[in-house]
Amino acid sequence: MIRLSGIRKTYGKVTALDGLELDVREGEFFCLLGPSGAGKTTTLKTVAGLENPDAGTVTLDGRDMRGVEPYDRGVAMCFESYALYPHKSAYDNLASPLRSPRHRLPADRARQRIGEIAELLGISALLDRPVGRLSNGQRQRVALGRVLVRPARAFLLDEPLSHLDAKLRQQMRAELKAIGAVQRTTTLYVTHDSVEALALGDRIGVIRDGRIVQTGTREEIWYRPYDTEVARAFGRPRINLLPGTVTPDSGFRTADGKVELPILSAAAPGTDVLIGVRPRDLTLGEGPGHRLTGTVYVTEVLGRSVEVTVRLGEQHVSLVAPRGEVTALRPDDPVRLSVRPENLLLFEADRPERPGRRIDHE
Numbered sequence: 001m002i003r004l005s006g007i008r009k010t011y012g013k014v015t016a017l018d019g020l021e022l023d024v025r026e027g028e029f030f031c032l033l034g035p036s037g038a039g040k041t042t043t044l045k046t047v048a049g050l051e052n053p054d055a056g057t058v059t060l061d062g063r064d065m066r067g068v069e070p071y072d073r074g075v076a077m078c079f080e081s082y083a084l085y086p087h088k089s090a091y092d093n094l095a096s097p098l099r100s101p102r103h104r105l106p107a108d109r110a111r112q113r114i115g116e117i118a119e120l121l122g123i124s125a126l127l128d129r130p131v132g133r134l135s136n137g138q139r140q141r142v143a144l145g146r147v148l149v150r151p152a153r154a155f156l157l158d159e160p161l162s163h164l165d166a167k168l169r170q171q172m173r174a175e176l177k178a179i180g181a182v183q184r185t186t187t188l189y190v191t192h193d194s195v196e197a198l199a200l201g202d203r204i205g206v207i208r209d210g211r212i213v214q215t216g217t218r219e220e221i222w223y224r225p226y227d228t229e230v231a232r233a234f235g236r237p238r239i240n241l242l243p244g245t246v247t248p249d250s251g252f253r254t255a256d257g258k259v260e261l262p263i264l265s266a267a268a269p270g271t272d273v274l275i276g277v278r279p280r281d282l283t284l285g286e287g288p289g290h291r292l293t294g295t296v297y298v299t300e301v302l303g304r305s306v307e308v309t310v311r312l313g314e315q316h317v318s319l320v321a322p323r324g325e326v327t328a329l330r331p332d333d334p335v336r337l338s339v340r341p342e343n344l345l346l347f348e349a350d351r352p353e354r355p356g357r358r359i360d361h362e
Helices: 040-048 090-099 107-121 136-148 166-183 194-200 218-223 228-233
Strands: 002-011 014-024 029-033 055-060 075-078 154-158 186-191 203-208 211-216 240-246 251-253 260-262 272-277 282-284 290-302 305-312 315-322 334-339 345-348
Touching (some): 029 194, 090 107, 194 218, 228 272, 282 315
Parallel strands (some): 029 186
Antiparallel strands (some): 272 345, 290 334
């Protein structure tokens, strides 16, 4: 188990971690999601012992890591920058952890283990090549293999798939999740890709400005985002956010009155709010739920589906529909939409100093 309590880390005038609180359960595959500069890599380095926090504590399996050297922590870290030996072969890079006094294996057992990991990562044919002659994607797989080849109490993975092509990245997502399940090794995985976080994480932590904003399962993050910024981070196309006010009958209305939705709001009448609805929760045509009327603004083909942007008065919303249902739609065509009230999310209106927080329904 990994626990970070009140972690603060500064670099001069820059605050990288600001009272960060994080718990990763034993055997869990935990994804830490955030934009560049949010503090993701600093969090990993703090767990690994490569950075000492200015305040707070790091515990692994209940043991305080204060003063414990990185090599005594029992964690294995994969760096986004690879951190390989460029003059050595891919095989020797994979073998380096197994030649150390702490993890030394007999030559035949080490060879077998390296072969297993190389096959898993699709680099068996590259083992004899110097790392300096490999592509960025191949180097990243070697760097990941060097972490996975040795036993560890926890894996710390810093965007290990960011340089892979889309097909291999999708394949590796499945393989990584399988590794965690089979070996039951606690994994703290850093990414800026929300699709990756949703695909891999048993739980997800959203980090922003050196603090954990929200932690939860993929369902909790998706259906009950903490604020509008978390809601925008998940889902392609992005969530639709419509500004308006709470009506006296606890409903919602946009400023031009073109969109009215039934909601049970905990906010007082007249409060400025945002209604959130994900594109896949909007139905084109006469479906169940509340109906809206608008006109087609633009359509974009996405393979077997089509993203349709609809003008609702002064607002625009996007939805995704099967391609066969919308082939005849043209700009300015009138359309009807429907949405179930239970799929609506209500937020405070965004402010310059912070995103709008979710307002729970009564």
